[in-house]
Amino acid sequence: xxxxxxxxxxxxxxFPREGGMSDAVRGVSLSLGREKLxxxxxxxxxxxxxxxxxxxxxxxxxxxxxxxxxxxxxxLTAASPKLRRSLRGGRMGMILQDPKFSLNPVMRVGLQIVExxxxxxxxxxxxxxxxxxLAVLEAVHIRDPERVxxxxxxxxxxxxxxxxxxxxxxxxxxxxxIADEPTSALDVTVQTQVLSxxxxxxxxxxxxxxxxxxxxxxxxxxxxxxxxxxxxxxVETLRADRLNEATHPYTRGLLACLPTIDGPLDxxxxxxxxxxWLEARP
Amino acid sequence: MIQVDHLTVNFGPSVAVRDVSFSVTQGESFxxxxxxxxxxxxxxxxxxxxxxxxxxxxxxxxxxxKSTSRTDLARRAQMVFQxxxxxxxxxxxxxxxxxxxxxxxxxxxxxxxxxELLDLIGLPGQFxxxxxxxxxxxxxxxxxxxRALALNxxxxLLDEPTSALDVSIQAEILNLLNxxxxxxxxxxxxxxxxxxxxxxxxxxxxxxRNAEAVETLSRxxxxxxxxxxxxxxxxIAAS
Amino acid sequence: MSVIADxxxxxxxALRAARIAEFKSFARRFARNPLGMVGLIIVxxxxxxxxxxxxxxxxxxxxxxxxxxxxxxxAEYWFGADELGRDIYSRIIFGSRLTLxxxxxxxxxxxxxxxxxxxxxxxxxxxxxxxFMRITDVFLAIPKLLxxxxxxxxxxxxxxxxxxxxxxxxxxxxxxxxRAEALIVRxxxxxxxxxxxxxxxxxxxxxxxxPMCLSSVIVRMTFDMAGIILTAAGLGFIGLGAQPPLPEWGxxxxxxxxxxxxxxxxxxxxxxxxxxxxLGFNLLGDAMRDLLDPHLRQRR
Numbered sequence: 001x002x003x004x005x006x007x008x009x010x011x012x013x014x015f016p017r018e019g020g021m022s023d024a025v026r027g028v029s030l031s032l033g034r035e036k037l038x039x040x041x042x043x044x045x046x047x048x049x050x051x052x053x054x055x056x057x058x059x060x061x062x063x064x065x066x067x068x069x070x071x072x073x074x075x076l077t078a079a080s081p082k083l084r085r086s087l088r089g090g091r092m093g094m095i096l097q098d099p100k101f102s103l104n105p106v107m108r109v110g111l112q113i114v115e116x117x118x119x120x121x122x123x124x125x126x127x128x129x130x131x132x133x134l135a136v137l138e139a140v141h142i143r144d145p146e147r148v149x150x151x152x153x154x155x156x157x158x159x160x161x162x163x164x165x166x167x168x169x170x171x172x173x174x175x176x177x178i179a180d181e182p183t184s185a186l187d188v189t190v191q192t193q194v195l196s197x198x199x200x201x202x203x204x205x206x207x208x209x210x211x212x213x214x215x216x217x218x219x220x221x222x223x224x225x226x227x228x229x230x231x232x233x234x235v236e237t238l239r240a241d242r243l244n245e246a247t248h249p250y251t252r253g254l255l256a257c258l259p260t261i262d263g264p265l266d267x268x269x270x271x272x273x274x275x276x277w278l279e280a281r282p
Numbered sequence: 283m284i285q286v287d288h289l290t291v292n293f294g295p296s297v298a299v300r301d302v303s304f305s306v307t308q309g310e311s312f313x314x315x316x317x318x319x320x321x322x323x324x325x326x327x328x329x330x331x332x333x334x335x336x337x338x339x340x341x342x343x344x345x346x347x348k349s350t351s352r353t354d355l356a357r358r359a360q361m362v363f364q365x366x367x368x369x370x371x372x373x374x375x376x377x378x379x380x381x382x383x384x385x386x387x388x389x390x391x392x393x394x395x396x397x398e399l400l401d402l403i404g405l406p407g408q409f410x411x412x413x414x415x416x417x418x419x420x421x422x423x424x425x426x427x428x429r430a431l432a433l434n435x436x437x438x439l440l441d442e443p444t445s446a447l448d449v450s451i452q453a454e455i456l457n458l459l460n461x462x463x464x465x466x467x468x469x470x471x472x473x474x475x476x477x478x479x480x481x482x483x484x485x486x487x488x489x490x491r492n493a494e495a496v497e498t499l500s501r502x503x504x505x506x507x508x509x510x511x512x513x514x515x516x517x518i519a520a521s
Numbered sequence: 522m523s524v525i526a527d528x529x530x531x532x533x534x535a536l537r538a539a540r541i542a543e544f545k546s547f548a549r550r551f552a553r554n555p556l557g558m559v560g561l562i563i564v565x566x567x568x569x570x571x572x573x574x575x576x577x578x579x580x581x582x583x584x585x586x587x588x589x590x591x592x593x594x595x596a597e598y599w600f601g602a603d604e605l606g607r608d609i610y611s612r613i614i615f616g617s618r619l620t621l622x623x624x625x626x627x628x629x630x631x632x633x634x635x636x637x638x639x640x641x642x643x644x645x646x647x648x649x650x651x652x653f654m655r656i657t658d659v660f661l662a663i664p665k666l667l668x669x670x671x672x673x674x675x676x677x678x679x680x681x682x683x684x685x686x687x688x689x690x691x692x693x694x695x696x697x698x699x700r701a702e703a704l705i706v707r708x709x710x711x712x713x714x715x716x717x718x719x720x721x722x723x724x725x726x727x728x729x730x731x732p733m734c735l736s737s738v739i740v741r742m743t744f745d746m747a748g749i750i751l752t753a754a755g756l757g758f759i760g761l762g763a764q765p766p767l768p769e770w771g772x773x774x775x776x777x778x779x780x781x782x783x784x785x786x787x788x789x790x791x792x793x794x795x796x797x798x799x800l801g802f803n804l805l806g807d808a809m810r811d812l813l814d815p816h817l818r819q820r821r
Contacts, residue, residue, distance in 0.1 A: 158318070
């Protein structure tokens with residue numbers, strides 16, 4: 001069981017709509033070891049919902065059905081809410097797009113990290129927790145951790161906020177980190193720095209990472225494997241370094257429709273969506 | 283067509299744009315690229331008169347914008363905003379949103395022209411009777427472009443026109459914009475954080491950082507890496 | 522695709538169809554809220570009572586029948602009779618007209634005043650905002666009932682004066698509400714876009730800012746109606762609102778309190794009427810807020 005960290009089989013998520021249910025995720029199966037897995041898709045493809053289902057943080061009106069959802073040998077479908085909560089606090093972490101919404105706005109960021117540490121290990125003395133918090137801020141390449149420690153979230157820049165967020169998540173040494181568009185709100189130069197920090201931590205601590213993004217190129221530069229989702233289904237799973245060998249027209253279309261700095265000036269190839277992509281696949 | 287000289291914009295005590303000058307010729311597509319907070323969007327808003335506190339000079343068609351009336355400016359230049367979900371009035375159907383500028387300026391036959399505009403941006407005429415929430419992001423952005431074109435401006439200022447959209451939709455909108463520029467002989471000023479988009483769309487570009495202009499490049503200079511400033515190289519490397 | 526529905530041929534009809542479809546979807550969502558439906562039914566019942574009062578009433582609400590003074594509820598007098606032998610049921614039915622009249626008078630005066638002041642203050646900002654909002658604050662600073670009392674005392678009691686007095690105290694919250702919305706809306710891109718098209722401030726306020734304030738105002742209005750009914754009844758109770766022999770519910774309670782221990786129905790029945798109608802408006806208001814409040818809606 002040590003190789004597979006997460007196994008999901010036939011995950012379905014639906015939301016009640018006027019006159020019935022609308023399916024948002026339609027039969028997603030995946031497994032993850034201690035590796036970096038990218039999930040790529042456009043808005044509405046169900047990529048974020050898949051990550052949230054694994055964490056157990058979907059809104060209560062969502063209808064979820066799944067044949068199998070296992071995290072490190074723990075059957076999540078049978079797990080009590082309490083167990084899932086403690087998993088979320090300790091062994092699974094999530095990084096969201098905008099740190100502004102994930103940090104408590106009226107609490108100094110350092111204290112939030114300390115709090116996170118002490119929730120995970122209640123016996124830890126306060127001094128020790130403070131030390132750890134400063135160490136983790138340093139680990140996410142914040143130059144003067146003492147100063148940042150005593151700042152409020154609104155005093156942080158986007159990149160700094162996201163680093164604090166990452167620090168808060170990795171400090172508990174989770175086995176699995178789910179990052180939902182962690183760098184989309186950041187400037188490109190900052191993006192690279194944040195990603196390399198994330199990469200370093202995940203590799204060094206041997207975590208499993210699910211990296212959810214709309215940016216196929218970014219994901220392929222960063223992850224080991226890439227899952228491409230379309231309309232609630234997985235259309236293709238690729239090795240990140242073999243992106244050019246993508247066979248599904250959707251993946252190829254996504255790659256082709258991006259302009260590049262040195263690319264041709266002809267009209268961009270537009271993705272021609274085909275109805276057959278929507279059909280249920282085995 | 284557009285001449286900006288020594289533009290400085292203040293937001294209260296802080297300076298959003300410091301001593302920036304550039305010019306855009308008729309039919310050209312000019313890009314402003316930089317990271318958030320670099321002041322690129324502020325320049326567009328200031329050109330359109332949405333920021334009161336600025337100094338320097340802005341000329342459109344040789345006319346100083348300070349002495350140009352708003353309606354006069356409206357017929358020369360229009361703006362397309364970043365977020366298509368925020369730029370359409372949620373209570374108005376699409377047809378009303380597109381026709382409104384024409385009604386305000388008392389242009390003849392707004393009904394008919396609305397259908398023509400919808401056709402131009404590639405949406406069926408029936409969309410006139412839809413509400414914004416019934417449209418996808420890409421369709422909304424098309425509508426916002428149609429509204430901007432309603433007064434037949436010669437200049438279109440585009441503030442991150444595709445950054446809120448999915449990449450496949452971005453390609454459609456960029457193609458549409460290029461086609462419109464050709465057909466209607468428009469002048470573009472495009473603001474983006476994405477150097478690839480700017481390189482694809484613009485003949486010339488200005489790199490901005492911390493409220494200041496870093497350098498101005500032609501597309502050829504960018505593509506042959508004929509670059510003077512290290513910051514620009516950093517941007518290219520990160521993209 | 523029938524020919525009639527083709528929007529190119531008949532744009533007006535298609536526009537109407539779009540609006541109707543929008544309203545239908547609103548109605549469907551509303552119908553899903555059972556408490557809201559209860560509120561709506563109560564309010565509709567009130568309207569029906571007011572409209573059909575002469576048909577629904579079994580007696581003349583003003584005609585005394587001294588032989589039936591304080592008659593207990595029964596077949597002849599469903600809810601009993603008051604101290605002059607008038608049928609309480611019929612008086613309640615006719616009283617609904619007065620209640621509605623006051624509510625309508627207050628709403629049609631206070632909400633638009635507040636909306637206009639708030640929208641203007643929010644749109645212009647600066648000193649216009651400061652002046653309008655300080656005036657609003659002055660009115661907000663004085664306790665509602667006290668101001669209404671002083672006003673009625675000055676003008677003399679009566680139903681129209683009571684409505685005016687309530688209006689005087691009811692508009693400031695609308696102004697605050699509208700201003701808060703206007704502050705958000707005026708910086709939104711759709712207002713910027715239309716400003717760039719050369720729209721005047723008047724155009725922006727009337728066609729863009731006010732419609733966006735409207736949903737908050739409507740929600741607040743529905744809630745306020747319950748308060749207005751209570752205030753009106755309060756003024757009636759202390760004799761400063763509707764004057765006898767008008768069958769105003771508050772005044773009816775006031776006369777009934779003398780008999781509260783022996784002939785409980787005289788005061789209790791109009792009390793119930795006030796209670797149920799206020800409850801109805803509150804339930805309706807809750808449901809409307811769930812559907813219309815832009816802040817709640819964003820959270821979904």
